Amino acid sequence: MLEMRPVCENCGKSLPNGSEEAMICTFECTFCKECVEDILQNVCPNCGGGFEKRPTRPQAMLLKYPLKKEPFTKPLDSKKHNEYLAVYKDIAPNKR
16 A cells, blocks of 8 residues: 655655645655656656656545655755666666
């Protein structure tokens, strides 16, 4: 089950359930759409993977399986991310 992290790891923007801005990689690293497109260039700074829109948890399941409450931020390490960009930027996420 997805953790459904509540904020963008980079900028701290709120990403509640149902947010159209929430993007995740295969390890559930969570970023807002703006950071993914404008800063990360669709390359996860933690694993080098690509991003997809995070699904919404159905309202009926929120009581039994609530969203994660603790915000987690890990601002971008530009040097490390530039290394990932050099390798992965021009490779489609499904071929990395």
